[in-house]
Amino acid sequence: MTDHLPLSFSFELFPPKTPEGSAKLKTVIAELAARGPEFFSVTYGAGGSTREGTFETVDWLRAQGIDTAPHLACIGSNQEEVRALLNRYRDQGIRRIVALRGDLPSGTGTGTSGDFRYANELVEFIRAEHGAHFHIEIAAYPEYHPQAPNPARDLENFKRKVEAGADSAITQYFYNADAYFAFVDSVRALGISIPIVPGIMPITNYTQLARFSDACGAEIPRWARRRLEGYGDDLESIRAFGHEVGLRLCRNLLAGGAPGLHFYTMNQSGPTLRLWDDLGLTG
Numbered sequence: 001m002t003d004h005l006p007l008s009f010s011f012e013l014f015p016p017k018t019p020e021g022s023a024k025l026k027t028v029i030a031e032l033a034a035r036g037p038e039f040f041s042v043t044y045g046a047g048g049s050t051r052e053g054t055f056e057t058v059d060w061l062r063a064q065g066i067d068t069a070p071h072l073a074c075i076g077s078n079q080e081e082v083r084a085l086l087n088r089y090r091d092q093g094i095r096r097i098v099a100l101r102g103d104l105p106s107g108t109g110t111g112t113s114g115d116f117r118y119a120n121e122l123v124e125f126i127r128a129e130h131g132a133h134f135h136i137e138i139a140a141y142p143e144y145h146p147q148a149p150n151p152a153r154d155l156e157n158f159k160r161k162v163e164a165g166a167d168s169a170i171t172q173y174f175y176n177a178d179a180y181f182a183f184v185d186s187v188r189a190l191g192i193s194i195p196i197v198p199g200i201m202p203i204t205n206y207t208q209l210a211r212f213s214d215a216c217g218a219e220i221p222r223w224a225r226r227r228l229e230g231y232g233d234d235l236e237s238i239r240a241f242g243h244e245v246g247l248r249l250c251r252n253l254l255a256g257g258a259p260g261l262h263f264y265t266m267n268q269s270g271p272t273l274r275l276w277d278d279l280g281l282t283g
Contacts, residue, residue, distance in 0.1 A: 008168075008197055008260030009035075009281055010069075014043040014265055015053025021267070026060070032116065033066055035276055041098050041137075041170075041262070044071040055088075062092050069137060073102020074116035079125065082116070086129055096257070098125050098137040098170065110277070112232045118157070123164035138162070140169040140196050142183040143176075146217030151186075159190050163201075168194050173201035173218055177243060181229040187273040195259040200250060202271035203242025206231070239271070246275050 013031050016022045028039070042057045054070060061068040070089060074082060089097065101119040116122050123136055140163045141154060148154035158169075174180060180198055187196065201218075203209055206228040213220050220228070224245055231237040250261060260283075263272045 005195065005259060006148070007254075007261075008038045008195070009276075010037050010170075010262045011272065012041045012043065012262060012264050013057060014201075015045075015057045016267065017053065022056075022252060025057070025267055028265070028267055028269045029061065029064075031065070031273065032265065033064070035273065036282065037177070038260075039067040039069045039096055041069040041071060041079065041092045044073045044100075044166050058089075058092070058094070062094070067096070068094055069096035069098050071098040073100045074114070075102045076114045078115045082125060082127060083170075086126060090130060090147065095125060095133065096135040096137065098139075098141055099126060103230070108165045111145050115238060117168075118160075120157070120160040120164040123161055123166050127165035128203040135167045136165060138166040138169045140171045140183065140187075141217070142171050142174050142179040143217060143219055150256075155190060157185065157188055159199055161193060162192050162194055165231070166194060166260075169196045171201045172216060173264055173267060175221055175224060175249060176219065177249055177256065179219075179258055180253060180258070197260045197262050198253050198258050199264060200246060202266075202268075202275060203228070204239050204266070204268070204271050205235075206238050206242075206250070218261075221246075243271070243274055243278075244269075248280055250275060250279055 013029070014129075015023065016025050032040070040061055042053050042054055042061070045052065058068050058070050072085060079198070091175070095176060099119055099122045101116075106157060111213070114127070123138065124132055126136055141148075144151050144154045145157070148157065171180065171183075174237060184196055201209070208226070210220065227241055231241070254260070263275070265272045
């Protein structure tokens with residue numbers, strides 16, 4: 001599955017909303033960067049709602065000389081807005097973009113104002129504007145996109161993004177390694193060979209995780225959900241069990257040929273670094 005390429009390990013951050021959060025994030029980044037990841041990605045809120053925060057975080061990372069991959073969500077944006085963002089990032093020496101459709105902010109209805117409807121249109125636009133300058137990451141959904149009518153349609157959508165010029169993919173988080181391997185097999189059967197890096201969400205807060213998972217369609221296996229529910233407010237037990245689940249998942253993925261791991265850090269270093277160290281990873 002890796003075609004003998006070097007493994008890729010990376011971390012995802014989101015823009016902090018307060019000065020205190022910003023100060024804390026800089027400490028977190030320093031702790032994570034010491035492990036030598038390939039890059040940090042920085043999220044971009046629905047409809048560009050965290051745009052300035054994304055810029056500030058990206059600017060700070062680049063000032064530290066850290067390879068950075070900004071998320072770029074296109075829905076609700078016009079070509080001039082996206083062109084300006086791409087030029088800004090290129091001028092900063094950024095070489096990697098995470099290209100997403102994204103969501104409209106809540107309360108804006110289901111319309112898709114703007115020049116882009118789907119991520120493949122964004123990928124195509126980036127390629128037309130900047131050729132091969134940017135390494136383009138796209139999203140993948142091993143348990144299938146929650147808005148896809150069926151798995152076949154979801155695979156067709158993924159193929160369109162690849163054919164538009166994507167270089168590699170990062171998956172939504174999941175806890176069932178078989179779902180990832182089955183998805184990769186289905187993609188390979190379509191003649192698609194790009195690396196598909198698993199997204200890993202450390203388990204630290206069950207209530208928060210259940211809310212995220214219900215919203216994005218990621219399944220928490222019943223056996224794990226029941227164990228987590230049984231711990232109630234015992235955070236120490238939740239984190240210890242969550243670490244075991246995450247560690248087993250990561251080991252199975254790497255042993256099965258996954259080309260790396262992308263950690264959804266939730267702006268915390270501890271849970272991710274515990275996995276990193278117990279896996280014996282190197283950047």
